[in-house]
Amino acid sequence: MSPLGKFTLALLGLRFFGAAGLFWGLFLGHILIDRTKLIKILEKQLSIIDDNIRLMLPYKFYRYYNRIDGNFWGKIWGTVFGSVLFGFHGFLLFFIVGHFVFDTPDSRHARAFRSGLDDFFNRNLGKIFGGIVGFSLQSRILLFVGIILGFFADCYRSEKQFRPQLSFFKMLWFKTNPFKIMLNSFSARHTSMVQSMAGLSAKIAKADGQVSENEIRVFKQLFDIPANENHKVSKIFNKAKTSVQGWESYARQIRRLTRGDLDLKESVMENLFKMALADGMYSSRELELLESISRVIELPEGNFDVIKQSFEPKISTSSNVKDFYEVLGIFCNASDCEIKARWKELINIYHPDRVQANGASAEEVEKCTLKMAEINNAYQSIMKSRKAA
Numbered sequence: 001m002s003p004l005g006k007f008t009l010a011l012l013g014l015r016f017f018g019a020a021g022l023f024w025g026l027f028l029g030h031i032l033i034d035r036t037k038l039i040k041i042l043e044k045q046l047s048i049i050d051d052n053i054r055l056m057l058p059y060k061f062y063r064y065y066n067r068i069d070g071n072f073w074g075k076i077w078g079t080v081f082g083s084v085l086f087g088f089h090g091f092l093l094f095f096i097v098g099h100f101v102f103d104t105p106d107s108r109h110a111r112a113f114r115s116g117l118d119d120f121f122n123r124n125l126g127k128i129f130g131g132i133v134g135f136s137l138q139s140r141i142l143l144f145v146g147i148i149l150g151f152f153a154d155c156y157r158s159e160k161q162f163r164p165q166l167s168f169f170k171m172l173w174f175k176t177n178p179f180k181i182m183l184n185s186f187s188a189r190h191t192s193m194v195q196s197m198a199g200l201s202a203k204i205a206k207a208d209g210q211v212s213e214n215e216i217r218v219f220k221q222l223f224d225i226p227a228n229e230n231h232k233v234s235k236i237f238n239k240a241k242t243s244v245q246g247w248e249s250y251a252r253q254i255r256r257l258t259r260g261d262l263d264l265k266e267s268v269m270e271n272l273f274k275m276a277l278a279d280g281m282y283s284s285r286e287l288e289l290l291e292s293i294s295r296v297i298e299l300p301e302g303n304f305d306v307i308k309q310s311f312e313p314k315i316s317t318s319s320n321v322k323d324f325y326e327v328l329g330i331f332c333n334a335s336d337c338e339i340k341a342r343w344k345e346l347i348n349i350y351h352p353d354r355v356q357a358n359g360a361s362a363e364e365v366e367k368c369t370l371k372m373a374e375i376n377n378a379y380q381s382i383m384k385s386r387k388a389a
Contacts, residue, residue: 002043003101003117005033008081011094015085020136027132030121046073058353074102126153193257197268199250200293201275204286247289251296258297265299266307273311277333321385324378336386343379350375
């Protein structure tokens with residue numbers, strides 16, 4: 001998740017309203033932008049601009065542009081907001097901040113910072129809101145009270161349930177006693193869910209006879225596993241992939257974690273279907289196992305059928321789209337980022353200006369020109385089909 005909303009509104013708030021504006025900007029940016037579809041729309045528009053630039057640039061400029069791809073939008077953000085709002089010193093500071101936060105996708109430190117910041121806000125929204133209200137009112141007492149009330153609100157939110165029929169003190173005990181919080185905290189539920197999904201994913205991967213490298217890669221993409229849980233999940237996945245037997249215990253754990261949450265049950269099945277499709281298509285044994293899992297986690301049969309149908313066109317009915325994937329030489333279940341990376345790689349190989357500079361004949365340049373048109377058409381068609389879906 002990108003922290004663009006938090007940082008942008010925080011800068012505006014700091015400039016016009018001081019320290020209180022900084023905190024309100026962080027909070028409102030997280031709630032109104034970074035946790036909504038707006039951040040995905042903004043990132044998608046930047047990607048479209050990037051694609052259009054690539055299509056228009058001659059190769060002699062494209063090869064330089066390709067070197068800085070993905071490494072300048074953050075610096076532009078820092079330059080504009082820093083210089084406009086805070087002058088020269090703001091330009092220097094936020095140029096560096098924009099580079100580190102937004103322009104280093106391969107840096108583990110930057111990824112850890114972004115994920116840690118979002119996780120902190122998601123887990124402590126109540127406490128943050130209460131603290132900001134108290135700070136804005138310039139009252140230490142209200143600051144303390146706001147944090148305490150926010151703590152109770154976060155406890156209720158993490159449990160995702162409410163019992164209005166209970167008296168106030170009974171409800172307070174059910175929701176906030178330390179033993180219940182310790183055993184049923186959000187982090188504990190998340191860890192249990194990821195570990196159970198690791199076991200089921202390994203069983204799905206093993207159902208067709210062997211576990212491929214692509215299936216392992218897809219699993220890592222589907223689940224954003226914290227570094228401190230990685231060894232536990234890897235141990236469960238490696239143990240579970242040795243045999244299909246024993247999937248029932250993982251499924252029963254998923255049933256307990258998703259009880260009363262139909263959306264979460266559907267999300268579980270969708271991720272398992274993606275695992276089954278990691279090697280291009282799912283086998284009859286994998287489908288049988290998926291059906292059995294859906295019954296154990298108590299997903300209604302109609303909901304399972306809808307999910308199953310949503311994955312069928314990718315392997316059987318959309319022959320034209322499948323041909324476009326073959327042009328790019330990539331699996332149909334690849335992510336948007338993987339498809340774009342492959343597209344850029346092929347452009348670099350077949351660009352007519354490049355082959356001409358290497359001394360190719362006129363016939364070879366013409367072939368590369370036709371190949372470039374085919375590659376661009378395939379990429380644009382795939383992205384349009386995904387947008388329509």
